[in-house]
Amino acid sequence: MMPKPEGAKYEVAVVGLGYVGIPLAIGFATAGCRTLGVDSDAERVEILQSGKSPLPHLGNAKIATALSDRRVRFSAEKCDLAESEAIIICVPTPIRSHNEPDLGYVLSAAGEIAPWLRQGMLVCLESSTYPGTTGQDLREVLESMSGLKAGEDFHLAFSPEREDPGNNGSVLHKMPKVIGGYTEGCLSRALELYERVVEHPVPVSSCETAEAVKLTENIFRFVNIALINELKRIYSAMDIDIWEVVEAAKTKPFGYMPFYPGVGVGGHCIPVDPFYLTWKAREYNLDTRFIELAGQINRSMPYYAVNHLLEALNARKRSLRGSRILVLGVAYKPGISDDRESPSYRVMDLLRQKGAEVGYYDPYVPEIDAPGTPWHALRTLEWNRGNLAAFDAAIVCTAHREIDYKELADVVPLVVDACNAVPKNRVACVVPA
Ligand SMILES: NC(=O)c1ccc[n+]([C@@H]2O[C@H](COP(=O)([O-])OP(=O)(O)OC[C@H]3O[C@@H](n4cnc5c(N)ncnc54)[C@H](O)[C@@H]3O)[C@@H](O)[C@H]2O)c1
The missing domain is CATH 3.40.50.720 (NAD(P)-binding Rossmann-like Domain)
Structure with missing residues (x-):
């Protein structure tokens, strides 16, 4: 396997500190990894660095503990990424007004990461997206802007997030985690990282498969909610309580x-x-x-x-x-x-x-x-x-x-x-x- 970059200050950096990124960064820090959290919103970074959660349902305790144990640092500066062995991207993937994917956040983040990419690093996308995003769209930006090649100079992977905000029973280390790599070597490196924080990694054969897993889970939910909504209307007309x-x-x-x-x-x-x-x-x-x-x-x-x-x-x-x-x-x-x-x-x-x-x-x-x-x-x-x-x-x-x-x-x-x-x-x- 390609060796990790030598002498890196952080074992992992999480880019995008929102509903998904904060619990993930704190999960790594709590598991003992030297962790960097990076967000483009300087105000959010300042709140986190002061030991507070910008999201009320998360609470402050774990963030404050991770900071006092010096396991995590938060930063708005992308140049700090050069000091990390692995970079996980958790930025938004919204849709435009006509229901078309907006990969703008992912591709901008990739463009900002590329200058700091080094030989042996791992880049893993966690944002939910269509199959092909990691292996094509993300890879192309990273390769063209860094001059490095995925699978040869750096590792590339996709691992969908299963964060369930507000559900205190949903803890990172207990949640099985699906992981797909751009190459077998990329998968092995991503598994090595996630095994630090999850008990049940679920390796799959490619980034595209891992991307499809996430969409399948959410489509299943979307369709079944629609089904029960339709049944509600029918039963309501029959005076039956759904x-x-x-x-x-x-x-x-x-x-x-x-x-x-x-x-x-x-x-x-x-x-x-x-x-x-x-x-x-x-x-x-x-x-x-x-x-x-x-x-x-x-x-x-x-x-x-x-x-x-x-x-x-x-x-x-x-x-x-x-x-x-x-x-x-x-x-x-x-x-x-x-x-x-x-x-x-x-x-x-x-x-x-x-x-x-x-x-x-x-x-x-x-x-x-x-x-x-x-x-x-x-x-x-x-x-x-x-x-x-x-x-x-x-x-x-x-x-x-x-x-x-x-x-x-x-x-x-x-x-x-x-x-x-x-x-x-x-x-x-x-x-x-
Ligand atoms: N919210 C959930 O429950 C949930 C669950 C599973 C998966 N996801 C997926 O995870 C991804 C992130 O969702 P979220 O809810 O955490 O989003 P969020 O809006 O809560 O957080 C995203 C963070 O990324 C930051 N950001 C945006 N562009 C950046 C850049 N270029 N560099 C650094 N930081 C940047 C934003 O400032 C923000 O703090 C999405 O793809 C979403 O579909 C979300």
Whole structure:
């Protein structure tokens, strides 16, 4: 195997310190690796270097410990990468407005890493993306800008991230980790690195296979959520409670796993990653029909929820226009502050378009940061009976555990519950959606 660069200060550097990069860097540091964390956002680096987490659900303790043990350092300077044996890239992979992949962050990061690439280094991409990104797009930038060759002068690999923000049971060392290399030698080197932090590495035959594994996992989720959303609409018309159905169905010990309905899908992964494959499949003249259909169903759910609210108000001789509506939860899932691609905002847009006055409550999102939208700088409601009583209706979009649903149903005259969050004995004013 090609030897590692000699005398490197860091065993690993993580580029991109967000939902994925911070836990990964801290995971390496906690396992005893000399770790460098690099982000282009100098303010974020400063917060981390002072021992604090910029993401509330992560907490400060592990970051502070890793810093005091001198196992990790955070930097905004790419030149520090020259001092590392391995570089892991965890930057965003969003989609553009027409659902096309935006590899801009990955390719810029590659361009910034290339000048510091040295013989024997490993570069591993963890950002979710379509098959071919690592072996073609990323490799081409790294090779053309460094003059070095992947597989001969430096190692190249892809290992998808399985971070589950807000799930404290999801710890790096317990999570099986899929790894694909550009060559066999690249795979061996990547395995050697990840074996420091994970108990169950899962080697696969290529970077493309590893990239496809990640897309498959997220497409599976995307399609199954759409399926349960569709079943919800059908069962609701038959007056059957989807939540009761899922609870009972999941007692089957084989061949079934539960998915839950809601107002759509959100976050940086599930609504985004499937369309990376859709785009790539077009190169092969193929359609991704399941993904397109699931997208249609999931995108229709905010309309379905708002329509439910409208009908429930109508039954009470009220119109949506002029009503004050409280939206509960703008984060895309319970227990975290991440509101990227959150369907709650689509619900709020629709309510506003229909003339409702909209407020929100989210203990994890004190103020909405969405420049260019009507919601930018809106602050969360302060939770008390008086403030709740000012609303004509509420709609539960994300069921944070901290919310007192009993009090909500006691005070607000109508609650539309898309998450099965409100206690069942409060059904008088509660409408499932
Ligand atoms: N969020 C999740 O739960 C999750 C789970 C699995 C996989 N992923 C994938 O992981 C990747 C990262 O997602 P995330 O949620 O951590 O993103 P994020 O937006 O939380 O963090 C990305 C970080 O990268 C930094 N960055 C961007 N360009 C940079 C550059 N050129 N150099 C240095 N830093 C740069 C940003 O400043 C930001 O701090 C994405 O591909 C995503 O699909 C995310």
